[in-house]
Amino acid sequence: MTEDKPPHSLDELEARLRKARGGELARSAGKGSRLDRANQGPIGVAFRIGAELVAAMIVGVGGGYLIDRWLGTSPWGLIGMFFLGAAAGVLNVYRAVSGLGFAPGYGRVNKNEPRRPDGGDAL
Template sequence: MADERDGGFEQRLRDARAKRGLDKPKDAGPTQGLPTGPWGIGFRAGVEVVSALVVGIVIGIVLDRWLGTWPWFFLLFFVMGSAAGVLNVYRLFNPRSGPRG
């Protein structure tokens, strides 16, 4: 019988329905993650820190320009930006939403 090949007709029907999203799979976990190589992780962490720092500094400078309070907002948002950078790296290893799905 042709149906005996891969678990029979029922199994194939179930697979097809799951793929189309008609049946909800029980554990909707992530099937793929980001590539994890030492270089990839290292570069990503660096980019995350620098980009958060840059965003913080830009916000600080813009606020200072607007309110004429140089350098106080710059200093404040410099610290905030570094904290956000550390937070980004933390999120890189511990995604915020626990189990995805």
């Protein structure tokens, strides 16, 4: 019923993983990808910044309104969440403009680490 095939060697598995990782790196940061910010025009950047600010404010004010309705603390929940939403919006805009939002972990890598072949931050 079952075929007795020998398990793949670890070397073959490692080669397949290396090939997949190389393809992902080329696809995720190559020309024409969503991470290639050179293709994003100034209008696209402006719309993204606006959307980041508006979305954060809507979530903050909506959350504050719901907290006020639930706990009966009007208007303090709304005021507090307004400022929290504004801070989150500004942080999101900073990440969008500086490119930190694309990197896993939202941080720049150590300058002593090797750089990617396409000019990115890390291998």
